[in-house]
Amino acid sequence: MWEFYTEPEFASRLEWMREFVQEEVAPLEVLWPHHHHRVPPPWLKKVIDPLKDEVRRRGLWACHLGPELGGQGFGQVKLSLMNEILAPYQWGPTIFGVQGPDTGNAEVLAHYGTAAQKERYLRPLLAGELFSAFSMTEPHGGSDPTGFRCRAVRDGDGWVIDGEKFFTSNSEQAAFLIVMAVTDPDAAPHRRMSMFLVPRETPGIETVRPTRYMGEPAEAIDHALLRYNGVRVTADALLGEPGQGFEIAQTRLSGGRVHHAMRAVGQARYAFDMACERVLSRTTRGRSLADQQLVQQAITDSYAQIEQFRLFVLRTAWRIDQGQGYTPEVRRDIAVAKVLSARVAHDVVHRAMHLHGALGVSDEMPFSTLWQLTPGYGIWDGPTEVHLSTAARLILREREPAPGDWPTQWLPARVAAAREKHAEALASQAAEAREAGV
Numbered sequence: 001m002w003e004f005y006t007e008p009e010f011a012s013r014l015e016w017m018r019e020f021v022q023e024e025v026a027p028l029e030v031l032w033p034h035h036h037h038r039v040p041p042p043w044l045k046k047v048i049d050p051l052k053d054e055v056r057r058r059g060l061w062a063c064h065l066g067p068e069l070g071g072q073g074f075g076q077v078k079l080s081l082m083n084e085i086l087a088p089y090q091w092g093p094t095i096f097g098v099q100g101p102d103t104g105n106a107e108v109l110a111h112y113g114t115a116a117q118k119e120r121y122l123r124p125l126l127a128g129e130l131f132s133a134f135s136m137t138e139p140h141g142g143s144d145p146t147g148f149r150c151r152a153v154r155d156g157d158g159w160v161i162d163g164e165k166f167f168t169s170n171s172e173q174a175a176f177l178i179v180m181a182v183t184d185p186d187a188a189p190h191r192r193m194s195m196f197l198v199p200r201e202t203p204g205i206e207t208v209r210p211t212r213y214m215g216e217p218a219e220a221i222d223h224a225l226l227r228y229n230g231v232r233v234t235a236d237a238l239l240g241e242p243g244q245g246f247e248i249a250q251t252r253l254s255g256g257r258v259h260h261a262m263r264a265v266g267q268a269r270y271a272f273d274m275a276c277e278r279v280l281s282r283t284t285r286g287r288s289l290a291d292q293q294l295v296q297q298a299i300t301d302s303y304a305q306i307e308q309f310r311l312f313v314l315r316t317a318w319r320i321d322q323g324q325g326y327t328p329e330v331r332r333d334i335a336v337a338k339v340l341s342a343r344v345a346h347d348v349v350h351r352a353m354h355l356h357g358a359l360g361v362s363d364e365m366p367f368s369t370l371w372q373l374t375p376g377y378g379i380w381d382g383p384t385e386v387h388l389s390t391a392a393r394l395i396l397r398e399r400e401p402a403p404g405d406w407p408t409q410w411l412p413a414r415v416a417a418a419r420e421k422h423a424e425a426l427a428s429q430a431a432e433a434r435e436a437g438v
Contacts, residue, residue: 014085063078063097076317086266112240121197137168159183163228171224190247261334264340268348279299305343338387345373
């Protein structure tokens with residue numbers, strides 16, 4: 001049985017979230033737009049700590065993790081519905097304990113970390129006491145880990161890390177980094193890498209450039225180029241087993257792609273709501289913008305794209321919740337959702353911005369941030385081309401080539417087969433036609 005239904009108790013919690021985000025989170029966005037990934041100074045803690053406490057009291061803090069870690073253990077559908085609401089505001093995930101890159105780091109720590117690693121890194125991370133970073137991408141290797149060069153070599157009872165990592169988000173504010181490094185270059189490609197937990201203050205970590213996302217000021221979150229110069233860590237810094245780095249990365253990124261997709265939905269809907277308000281409020285040549293046919297087309301196209309994409313993402317989340325895990329079918333749909341994220345966000349934000357005219361491209365509307373994010377959806381967690389290729393391979397894996405020289409739906413062959421199958425009926429039809437003199 002198919003149902004498009006949210007249980008009443010959770011629906012009421014979502015409604016509370018909408019009101020809370022509008023009343024309490026949105027003001028943070030316009031006053032302190034670049035403080036959401038920083039350890040807050042005392043004056044800001046007085047503002048945000050009561051908000052986090054209220055979220056905890058409502059049972060909505062860090063819901064991606066289980067109760068034993070202070071979360072609710074929500075499935076992907078509930079998390080998706082929450083992410084849709086939080087998406088318009090960068091402060092939203094921080095106030096609800098689900099900000100990236102910390103959520104993904106928390107998930108792999110919960111899944112692969114030892115008890116000591118969880119106590120040292122995971123618990124303060126979940127408490128909102130510190131931030132973390134994920135150091136995977138390399139300047140030359142991009143998102144392809146099989147081309148990585150950063151090495152970790154055993155030395156006594158520890159490891160020494162050497163190499164460069166690019167776009168390590170929030171490295172300036174992070175208390176620790178999860179670093180992916182090659183530990184066995186002679187192993188099979190996906191068994192070469194391992195993951196390490198590295199405190200940020202460890203000697204040898206050099207910030208080559210504190211790169212920022214395009215259009216953002218110096219106080220915004222950094223995406224740095226880091227150089228690891230003989231960074232020495234102890235044996236207990238290893239996360240998981242040697243050679244398990246690729247598996248851990250995939251565990252981290254698969255769930256994150258679903259979250260990113262639903263945040264794209266939320267941001268697109270935010271832009272769409274602004275567009276609807278604008279066309280109902282604005283007139284041109286004596287008529288409402290809402291009565292202009294091309295404007296009506298823009299509104300309908302945006303609505304259709306958002307709803308189609310939203311349902312696709314929720315169905316993918318539902319499949320994961322049904323116990324399918326990250327099967328080939330689910331990975332196929334995650335890849336497609338990742339591709340659609342960039343397209344839908346781009347199209348809907350562009351239309352909304354355009355419908356606002358000069359105001360839309362000014363700094364007096366929030367479109368600049370939304371517009372700057374749209375190309376990022378085609379890069380984060382792997383570029384669009386990789387996901388297109390992945391989806392195509394998984395789609396075609398279930399299909400078969402034609403058994404002969406002609407397609408299975410080639411009409412001459414189908415007609416011949418149909419004639420053979422219904423030869424008796426065709427003969428009777430022909431005889432009847434002869435008797436009727438046709």
